[in-house]
Structures are given as C-alpha cells and as structure tokens.
Amino acid sequence: MAADGSALSGSLLTSEALEQAVKNAQAALSNRQNADGHWVYELEADATIPAEYVLLEHFLDKIDDPLQQKIGNYLRRIQSDEHDGWPLYHDGQFDLSASVKAYFALKAIGDDINAPHMARARKAILSHGGAARANVFTRFQLALFGEVPWRALPVMPVELMLLPRKAFFSVWNMSYWSRVVIAPLTVLAALKPVAVNPRQIRVRELFVAPPETVTDWIRGPYRSAWGHVFKGIDSALRVVTPFIPAKTHKKAIKAAVDFIEPRLNGEDGLGAIYPAMANVVMMYRAMGVPDNDPRAMTALKSVQNLLVIKEHEAYCQPCVSPIWDTGLSGHAMIEAASGPQGIAPEKTREELSKAVSWLRDKQILSVKGDWAINKPDLAPGGWAFQYGNDYYPDVDDTAVVGMLLHREGDPKSTEAIERARQWIIGMQSTNGGWGAFDIDNNKEMLNHIPFSDHGALLDPPTADVTARCISFLAQLGHTEDRQVIERGLDYLRKDQEKDGSWFGRWGTNYIYGTWSVLCAFNAAGISHDDPAVIKAVEWLRSVQREDGGWGEDCASYEGAARGVYKKSLPSQTAWGALGLMAAGRRDDPAVAKAMSWLASQQDENGEWQEDPYNAVGFPKVFYLRYHGYKQFFPLFALSRYRNLEKSNSRRVDFGF
Incomplete structure (x- = not known):
C-alpha cells in the first residue's frame, strides 16, 4: 500500500504521491547508514x-x-x-x-x-x-x-x-x-x-x-x-x-x-x-x-x-557486501537528492560526503593482486566487494564506486577516480568485455574437469560487468577512452540474445542484464532508436506483468522462461523501469505503471519487502539474496522518474 493507504497499482501516480514515496524511501535508506558513512545489508x-x-x-x-x-x-x-x-x-x-x-x-x-x-x-x-x-x-x-x-x-x-x-x-x-x-x-x-x-x-x-x-x-x-x-x-x-x-x-x-x-x-x-x-x-x-x-x-x-x-x-553469509551496498545506496541517495523540495539537501550532502570519504579510504592502491599475473605493469586502483580483500578487487564494484565519486563531485576524489579509470581500462579482456576479477579468464575447457561439476571455475567477460565499465568510462568523458568504449560496445552487441535481452551473470537475470546494457548504451551516446536498443525495449515491454511490475525466476538460469515470475518484485521492477528510462522511454506508459506499482508496495517505513532471490553466485549452483536491493533500487527508479519529468531532454546524464 502507498504511504497514504491507497492502492496505486494500475492508476497513474500523482507528483505529490511520487515525491512522498521518494522522501519516505530516502529517509529509510538514510536510517540504515552506519555512523562512519557506509551501508551494509545482509547477504x-x-x-x-x-x-x-x-x-x-x-x-x-x-x-x-x-x-x-x-x-x-x-x-x-x-x-x-x-x-x-x-x-x-x-x-x-x-x-x-x-x-x-x-x-x-x-x-x-x-x-x-x-x-x-x-x-x-x-x-x-x-x-x-x-x-x-x-x-x-x-x-x-x-x-x-x-x-x-x-x-x-x-x-x-x-x-x-x-x-x-x-x-x-x-x-x-x-x-x-x-x-x-x-x-x-x-x-x-x-x-x-x-x-x-x-x-x-x-x-x-x-x-x-x-x-x-x-x-x-x-x-x-x-x-x-x-x-x-x-x-x-x-x-x-x-x-x-x-x-x-x-x-x-x-x-x-x-x-x-x-x-x-x-x-x-x-x-x-x-x-x-x-x-x-x-x-x-x-x-x-x-x-x-x-x-x-x-x-x-x-x-x-x-x-x-x-x-x-x-x-x-x-x-x-557467504560473504559481506559493504562496498557494493554503499556504492549502490549512494547512487540512490544522490538521485533522490537531485529533486526539489522536502529532501533536506544539506543532510543528504553530509551523508553522501561521509559515504564517499569511507569509499575513498577503501580503494586498493598499494597491493598488486592476482590480476597482475596478466597485467604486471598495471597500477592498482580498484575496490573490493568486501571490507578487505586487497588481492581481489572487483571490476564491477570499481565502476559503480567510480561513477558515484564522479557524481558526488568532491575534488578530493579526483585522484581516486583517475586511478580507478586506469585500472578499469587495463582490465579489459581481448574480446572487448570485462570479467569480474580477472583478464581473459576464459579457458572454457577447464569447466569440463571432474572437479568442476558446478561449471563455474572461470571468470570470463560478461555483459553486466562490461556494461558498468562502459558506463563509468563514458560518464567520465575522456575522448582518448573512446576506442576502449567502442570495443566494449562491440562485445555487447555480439552478446545480445535473439529476443533482445542480455544475460545477467551477477543479477537475476535477463532483466538485470538488459537494464545494465541499456544504461551503458545511453551513457555511450548510442541512439535510443538504435535497432539493438529498440529490440531490448520491446523485450522489456513484453515481459512486464499486468500489474505494472517485473519479476524473474532464478529458474531462468536453468532454462525456464526469461523475465518471468509468478509475481512482481521491487528490485526487478526498478531494473525494468530504469532500463526503459535509460532508453529514452521515461514517458512510456509501461514506466508510469511500474512507478505506480512500486509506490503501492512501499510500506509505512518507506521500505519494500522481497523474499525471492535476486542475484547469483554461480548459475545452477549458488544463488544470492541481497537484502539491500529491494530498498535502494526502487528509490533509485522513483527518483530518476521524478527527475526526468523536469528534464527537457528526458535523457539520463550519468552512466548509471
């Protein structure tokens, strides 16, 4: 139910109700921030x-x-x-x-x-x-x-x-x-x-x-x-x-x-x-x-x-996710803070400043991890997924944190962003894509040894991680990085499924992958009328549920229908709507329905509930439920929807 107790699903969301939903969600996320500036949810x-x-x-x-x-x-x-x-x-x-x-x-x-x-x-x-x-x-x-x-x-x-x-x-x-x-x-x-x-x-x-x-x-x-x-x-x-x-x-x-x-x-x-x-x-x-x-x-x-x-x-827990949670929460908070009234901008700036400062201190600058086996001359500059894991910085986390530091705008982050940029560029695999932790980690035959009955011995490039790296580099806007970006875009075009979707290696599943790539295409300046974009948009529309939400079963990793579940889910509804907005479809009725559904599902504490798992460690073997996804992604989507209403171009200005 909405904050005022009314059912909004299936009806248009008023600007007042939208603003209240954003305000309540931002307050809820703010209350979850730790004193030192970071967020961490159960995994x-x-x-x-x-x-x-x-x-x-x-x-x-x-x-x-x-x-x-x-x-x-x-x-x-x-x-x-x-x-x-x-x-x-x-x-x-x-x-x-x-x-x-x-x-x-x-x-x-x-x-x-x-x-x-x-x-x-x-x-x-x-x-x-x-x-x-x-x-x-x-x-x-x-x-x-x-x-x-x-x-x-x-x-x-x-x-x-x-x-x-x-x-x-x-x-x-x-x-x-x-x-x-x-x-x-x-x-x-x-x-x-x-x-x-x-x-x-x-x-x-x-x-x-x-x-x-x-x-x-x-x-x-x-x-x-x-x-x-x-x-x-x-x-x-x-x-x-x-x-x-x-x-x-x-x-x-x-x-x-x-x-x-x-x-x-x-x-x-x-x-x-x-x-x-x-x-x-x-x-x-x-x-x-x-x-x-x-x-x-x-x-x-x-x-x-x-x-x-x-x-x-x-x-x-299998591990903890403070860098990831802080980076994504920061993006949601900064998107919410971009709005006009009722958000306490000064308080939000302080919260973001604390988060960014905490993240800067966690950047890995002195340890050359295992990735250096393939890139011995590359200087470190990434972030791990966990509190401490210096030998294994995460490419995905690094791109997300780099984009947040750039958006937040503190001049103290300039060197951190540049170190991250150089590291991300150096981690690109020869096929143009990016893996999560390694370069060219793609000896597929190893997945056939008896020990690897889980089929997850390797870390090859994937669409979602590649998309995040492109988004980061495109957001920074260095003209000399264009060749790197183009190689990544070529990889993504080749990786698109026949139905228009992209496989989500680290999030469930095709909705996650498709949202990620549409963000990258938008950031890289790919036309919203590009055939690959149109095909992806049509796929997202085709799997939207009647109530306006999106949901996807983890069984889609096991051959079940893509983008389909028995109910709509907050995190996946946010991904679907964010994907359409990245493709220039903010005014699409599908997005309006999604926003109404999200507002209707927000509880009196400004939060959302979600029992189904929303991510994957190893497809068919090991799945994950990020408890934070149902909080920061809906806030991100609702805030972006509100902000684009006030934009003449309806274009997302940032890579994420």
Whole structure:
C-alpha cells in the first residue's frame, strides 16, 4: 500500500504521491547508514553455508549449542513443503547437495532422524540417488567426516600449486574464487584429516548403497565429450600421484601455504568468501597448528564474522557486501537528492560526503593482486566487494564506486577516480568485455574437469560487468577512452540474445542484464532508436506483468522462461523501469505503471519487502539474496522518474 493507504497499482501516480514515496524511501535508506558513512545489508544464500558452518564446529569440536539451535530453526524454516528438501533459492526445486548438507547439519544439531521433517528429507534425498550422487563439494564434506572414502573425490593433487601460469591446469588459469578455495582444499586432500566429530554423527542412512561399495563416483552427466577425456585423465592421476616423491609433496604443501598466508586479509579471511575461509580453518587444524596460534584464531574469527544472529534464528553469509551496498545506496541517495523540495539537501550532502570519504579510504592502491599475473605493469586502483580483500578487487564494484565519486563531485576524489579509470581500462579482456576479477579468464575447457561439476571455475567477460565499465568510462568523458568504449560496445552487441535481452551473470537475470546494457548504451551516446536498443525495449515491454511490475525466476538460469515470475518484485521492477528510462522511454506508459506499482508496495517505513532471490553466485549452483536491493533500487527508479519529468531532454546524464 502507498504511504497514504491507497492502492496505486494500475492508476497513474500523482507528483505529490511520487515525491512522498521518494522522501519516505530516502529517509529509510538514510536510517540504515552506519555512523562512519557506509551501508551494509545482509547477504543470504541457501542452506549450504549455514549447514557447513554447523559441520565446521563439529569438525573442530568447538560446538556452540545455543547458536546451532538458532541455525537449526533457520534450516527447518527454509525446508520446502513441496518437495521436502532444500532448494538453492526461494521456492526453488529440490537440490540434492543442499539437502544432504542441511540434513547432516540438523542431525548434528540434534534433530531426531525419525522426526517428520527429517524423514521427509531423507526420503527425498534417497529418491534422487542418495548422498553418493551429491556434488564434489558435498562429497568433500562427507569425506572429512569419514562418510565417503577419499576416492569419492576427483584427483586434485596439491602439486597443482607448483604449476606455472602457462600450464593448462594451473590455478592461475582459474577464477579468483576457485583459486582461493582450491589452495587450502588441496592441502586437506593431501593430509586427509578426519573430523573430531565428538558426538559421532553419521549419515549412512542417506546412501542408497554403502559408500565403500560404490565404484564409480565420477559418472557425469558431462557437459561435453571433454568430460569423458578428463575422467580418463583423472583415472590416470589416481595411479600416478601415489608415486610423487615425498620431497615434491612437501614442497607443494609449502607452496599452497605460501600462496594462502599473504592473502588472509586478517579477520576478513582468505578471498573474503566462506568456502575458502572455512577450508583455511580446517587446513590449519590438519597441519597441527595449535588452536591458540594467532593464524588459527584469526582464521576462525573471520568465519564467525559472517554469522547473522537474531533472536530465534541464525545463518552464515557467504560473504559481506559493504562496498557494493554503499556504492549502490549512494547512487540512490544522490538521485533522490537531485529533486526539489522536502529532501533536506544539506543532510543528504553530509551523508553522501561521509559515504564517499569511507569509499575513498577503501580503494586498493598499494597491493598488486592476482590480476597482475596478466597485467604486471598495471597500477592498482580498484575496490573490493568486501571490507578487505586487497588481492581481489572487483571490476564491477570499481565502476559503480567510480561513477558515484564522479557524481558526488568532491575534488578530493579526483585522484581516486583517475586511478580507478586506469585500472578499469587495463582490465579489459581481448574480446572487448570485462570479467569480474580477472583478464581473459576464459579457458572454457577447464569447466569440463571432474572437479568442476558446478561449471563455474572461470571468470570470463560478461555483459553486466562490461556494461558498468562502459558506463563509468563514458560518464567520465575522456575522448582518448573512446576506442576502449567502442570495443566494449562491440562485445555487447555480439552478446545480445535473439529476443533482445542480455544475460545477467551477477543479477537475476535477463532483466538485470538488459537494464545494465541499456544504461551503458545511453551513457555511450548510442541512439535510443538504435535497432539493438529498440529490440531490448520491446523485450522489456513484453515481459512486464499486468500489474505494472517485473519479476524473474532464478529458474531462468536453468532454462525456464526469461523475465518471468509468478509475481512482481521491487528490485526487478526498478531494473525494468530504469532500463526503459535509460532508453529514452521515461514517458512510456509501461514506466508510469511500474512507478505506480512500486509506490503501492512501499510500506509505512518507506521500505519494500522481497523474499525471492535476486542475484547469483554461480548459475545452477549458488544463488544470492541481497537484502539491500529491494530498498535502494526502487528509490533509485522513483527518483530518476521524478527527475526526468523536469528534464527537457528526458535523457539520463550519468552512466548509471
């Protein structure tokens, strides 16, 4: 309902109601800002990370029973009533691996296996082939607890850490997230530790056949014929690796540790992502590092910092997103502050100044991260996604923050913007696009090795990240950057889908990708009547819902219809409307309907509610729910709609 209690969906939004919606949303977002100027919202994944955290405590024999009971409440709540297991996102289909981990965790927490929810979950797991058919990372968890033999895993010898950059299987050819997860994992695979598991929790009941009788743990389905080839290589490695000299083995373990320890980020953890951080905790234990060693203590603390603990529930985040949240919140606030009355411009300027100052201090200027393997002469200048992750700045975050600093206009930001500009230009891949963390990270064949059953070992260029980089460079307006921009635009034109949309690698999904690219086209001066723009606009119109909103199911990553969901969602409605406005269609009735729908869904606190997931870590494998998206994107859209009403050209002046 609107702030005044009236239903606005389906009717035109008056300028007064629009202004009130903006004012209320801006006040709500302002109230969420931290004292030092930054924003950070919860970042939620599926059952796997909370379940893994429970098992980590049992691995270490450091069990916090009150906390585990709260995590149990969370896991029970998100169990599906339709298929009795656990999905990868809200209302999603049964996922075997998530269900195995959630069941294991609940049993460890103390749930009776004959309780109705456990019996239903067990039946669903067995009907899908049982725990033996779970993915590689789940089988790794099971191996750590002695539930499956180590031969259940693909061969990932620690000697990988000795391979040079030019070697095909080198970790330097993998994405940042793969690199930081694999490094400690190879040490664990080499040492083969067994969890303390003080309560001796076992899950043999989840196997169709006893694990020791399973002879073929790696049986596909394969993505291509290369899968069969790499399975053959895996079989050969099983014969060869036992004969690797002990001296070489020891040298490889040292190489892994030498890679890991400079990248630990203190309490932000290795790679600042849960799987890598948890693997380091277990690695130190397996290596015999005492629990009171500062390295082990800090590694465990970094994991615990990801916990979200509430009165009755708790869960563990996969990572935190303060740079991203602050950058996007700042854009929404600055858009809202561009309006005339009732917004307290001075207060907003102070809030933006604090946010920008906080962001400037977080720019990575002295560390050459892993990206420098491909660009050794490029000076650092990016921002990470998390509070601290200096070896792994994020191209997408850097572009968003750079645009915000430029829009805010503080002369103190001049050097930061230029350093970011140079870094972004240097990070362009040879095909004209940009990846999230690396350059030319596109050896697609690696996604066919047995370890990569998730198909996300790489970080190739994507439309959404490329669009943000183009938007940033175009907003700055340096004529010498035009060739770089044109190469990026060529990449985007080639990447457009036949229906006119663009795939959204990091946000759900085609609505997100299409909005991102339309912003880039607008910023780069592409005509609103360009055929690619017209095609994208028509696609957005075609998937708009009757109530005026947009929504898209995460199942679109799995082959379901694009741009479609059973209900409209605040974040995706904002993306759809922002995309049309970037394409010069501010006065399109579709945009007016979207604004009315957004206003009608705003609650009395000036906020919006959204349960479905709105982003993705790895398509088909790992999905995300940014709790901030439903707040700052609707404010951004409503404010831009209002501001363009007062613009003679109806043209967006900034890249984002």
